[in-house]
Amino acid sequence: MSAPPAAPPAAWGDRVLPRLFVSRVATMCLVELQKLRHDRSELVTRAIQPALWLLVFGETFTRLRVIPTGSLPYLDYLAPGILAQSALFVSIFYGIQIIWERDAGVLSKLLVTPTPRAALVAGKAFAAGVRAVLQALVVLVLSALLGVGLTANPLRLLTVLLVVVVGSAFFCCLSITIAGLVLTRERLMGIGQAITMPLFFASNALYPVQLMPGWLQVINHVNPLSYEVDALRGLLIGTPATLPLDLAVLVGAAALGVGVAAALLPRLAR
Amino acid sequence: MNAVSCTGVRHSFGRTVAVDDLDLEVAPGEVFGLLGPNGAGKTTTIRMITTLLPAPPGAIRVFGTDVAREKLAVRRLVGYVPQQLSADATLTGRENVALFARLFDVPRAARAEQVGSVLDAVGLLEVADRQAATYSGGMIRRLELAQALVSTPRLLVLDEPTIGLDPIARAGVWERIGQVRADTGMTVLVTTHHMAEAEQNCDRIALMHRGRITAIGSPAELRAEVGEHASLEDVFRARTGGDLTEDTSKGIRDVRATRRTARRLG
Ligand SMILES: Nc1ncnc2c1ncn2[C@@H]1O[C@H](COP(=O)(O)OP(=O)(O)O)[C@@H](O)[C@H]1O
Ligand SMILES: [Mg+2]
Numbered sequence: 098m099s100a101p102p103a104a105p106p107a108a109w110g111d112r113v114l115p116r117l118f119v120s121r122v123a124t125m126c127l128v129e130l131q132k133l134r135h136d137r138s139e140l141v142t143r144a145i146q147p148a149l150w151l152l153v154f155g156e157t158f159t160r161l162r163v164i165p166t167g168s169l170p171y172l173d174y175l176a177p178g179i180l181a182q183s184a185l186f187v188s189i190f191y192g193i194q195i196i197w198e199r200d201a202g203v204l205s206k207l208l209v210t211p212t213p214r215a216a217l218v219a220g221k222a223f224a225a226g227v228r229a230v231l232q233a234l235v236v237l238v239l240s241a242l243l244g245v246g247l248t249a250n251p252l253r254l255l256t257v258l259l260v261v262v263v264g265s266a267f268f269c270c271l272s273i274t275i276a277g278l279v280l281t282r283e284r285l286m287g288i289g290q291a292i293t294m295p296l297f298f299a300s301n302a303l304y305p306v307q308l309m310p311g312w313l314q315v316i317n318h319v320n321p322l323s324y325e326v327d328a329l330r331g332l333l334i335g336t337p338a339t340l341p342l343d344l345a346v347l348v349g350a351a352a353l354g355v356g357v358a359a360a361l362l363p364r365l366a367r
Numbered sequence: 368m369n370a371v372s373c374t375g376v377r378h379s380f381g382r383t384v385a386v387d388d389l390d391l392e393v394a395p396g397e398v399f400g401l402l403g404p405n406g407a408g409k410t411t412t413i414r415m416i417t418t419l420l421p422a423p424p425g426a427i428r429v430f431g432t433d434v435a436r437e438k439l440a441v442r443r444l445v446g447y448v449p450q451q452l453s454a455d456a457t458l459t460g461r462e463n464v465a466l467f468a469r470l471f472d473v474p475r476a477a478r479a480e481q482v483g484s485v486l487d488a489v490g491l492l493e494v495a496d497r498q499a500a501t502y503s504g505g506m507i508r509r510l511e512l513a514q515a516l517v518s519t520p521r522l523l524v525l526d527e528p529t530i531g532l533d534p535i536a537r538a539g540v541w542e543r544i545g546q547v548r549a550d551t552g553m554t555v556l557v558t559t560h561h562m563a564e565a566e567q568n569c570d571r572i573a574l575m576h577r578g579r580i581t582a583i584g585s586p587a588e589l590r591a592e593v594g595e596h597a598s599l600e601d602v603f604r605a606r607t608g609g610d611l612t613e614d615t616s617k618g619i620r621d622v623r624a625t626r627r628t629a630r631r632l633g
Binding site: 117120121124127128131132135136201202203205206207208209210211212213366367 | 414417418419420439440442443445447448449450451452453454455457458459462466467469470471472498511514
């Protein structure tokens with residue numbers, strides 16, 4: 098601290114935009130890991146719900162055989178859907194953290210760092226992805242323990258994590274967008290709860306699309322969660338999937354989400 | 368070149384005019400105090416200078432850089448401590464500071480040392496690896512000071528740095544600010560509604576009332592205008608007809624914000 102007034106060394110500021118972006122995203126992900134290290138209980142409490150779905154819903158409907166999944170046991174069909182569901186739950190409520198940070202003044206401080214708004218949002222989105230990936234790993238282990246025939250191909254498993262990250266990034270941005278619109282934690286909680294179940298039920302997470310009534314099939318087609326589940330199911334269980342389309346939709350949705358959420362961020366700064 | 372220059376700055380929230388035609392010049396290396404009662408517009412002014420609220424092009428410059436046109440460049444020059452106590456309670460002190468070192472692109476090779484050195488400068492090195500949730504209000508404030516200093520900013524902006532602290536913690540915070548200033552010659556822009564604090568710690572003071580600046584000068588100059596034995600309180604009353612303890616804000620926002628912070632740190 099004994100150095101004279103000091104402009105920071107010029108090299109500190111000379112990062113070009115893409116590098117700045119990557120650096121900020123990495124920083125926010127690192128902080129997320131640090132937070133998780135200090136509070137591991139959340140990983141456990143959040144594992145209860147998917148465990149119940151797999152155990153109760155999955156096992157029961159596998160025996161009842163009311164949902165036609167061909168030669169595939171229903172539990173195997175369900176597992177990727179539950180994986181997507183628990184990732185969705187993590188990210189859809191992530192906007193609450195932003196509102197909290199705003200109310201506590203932390204967001205103001207983040208906004209006065211040399212970080213473009215979009216990089217801040219992308220950082221938060223991928224941080225949610227990190228959290229979701231850890232949750233997904235828990236569900237994967239649970240599924241394996243229950244005897245679900247998961248792939249052992251490392252490349253496929255890596256792609257699974259990538260799909261979870263990108264999907265969660267989108268839902269996190271959706272959450273930040275809603276936060277930017279409603280501005281209070283209570284309202285965000287309400288809307289989050291109101292849209293999570295419809296997103297889940299209007300997707301292919303629980304049952305094949307062909308079983309849905311026509312109007313639900315239409316919703317299913319614009320529901321990013323369905324593309325996430327399709328990709329996960331294809332990768333993990335080996336069902337026929339349109340992986341390139343799924344990835345394209347998820348990446349596109351996430352990019353759009355970052356843009357929209359970043360545009361709304363100044364509302365949170367007022 | 369001035370550290371900060373504002374010309375004809377205005378800001379309204381709906382029909383509330385928070386800052387009204389404000390002119391201000393802060394010289395490099397000085398500790399400049401914005402003094403005024405609750406609701407005077409101090410925070411709004413600070414938030415415009417720090418790019419948090421929009422300003423029209425040309426109205427506000429920080430070391431010559433236009434706040435409206437070159438936001439990222441301005442943010443690199445500024446270390447900011449907002450009015451609320453705001454550290455991430457789930458992270459340790461060190462992690463809180465390291466986060467800001469990364470966000471300001473302090474190079475990896477220098478990072479750990481820089482983080483340690485600012486934590487040392489604010490007297491938190493010993494408790495650096497404890498979660499911030501365990502810190503007292505005064506310690507959180509000093510942690511925030513470390514966060515703001517880790518990028519070696521040229522301008523340190525502190526919004527009511529001693530609000531809500533007990534007298535000992537308040538003295539502790541001012542002592543650190545004074546030390547940083549003595550060591551680095553950094554420019555400090557600080558707001559307060561404590562007369563005595565402003566008088567003791569600031570080189571120059573602007574009296575602010577209802578969005579306007581009513582007088583600027585050193586504490587001695589301001590007193591001399593009113594009379595030999597005048598206190599700054601007298602100066603304020605003479606200049607504005609108002610009182611430093613009055614509250615011209617709606618008041619709801621701050622109460623809510625303080626409560627949230629308390630819960631978060633709880
Ligand atoms: N976000 C906001 N929305 C509406 N009014 C605001 C907002 N922030 C401040 N104000 C109003 O602007 C005026 C100045 O507030 P502020 O700058 O916080 O004053 P100070 O920091 O001097 O206490 C007050 O009347 C306050 O109620
Ligand atoms: Mg204020």
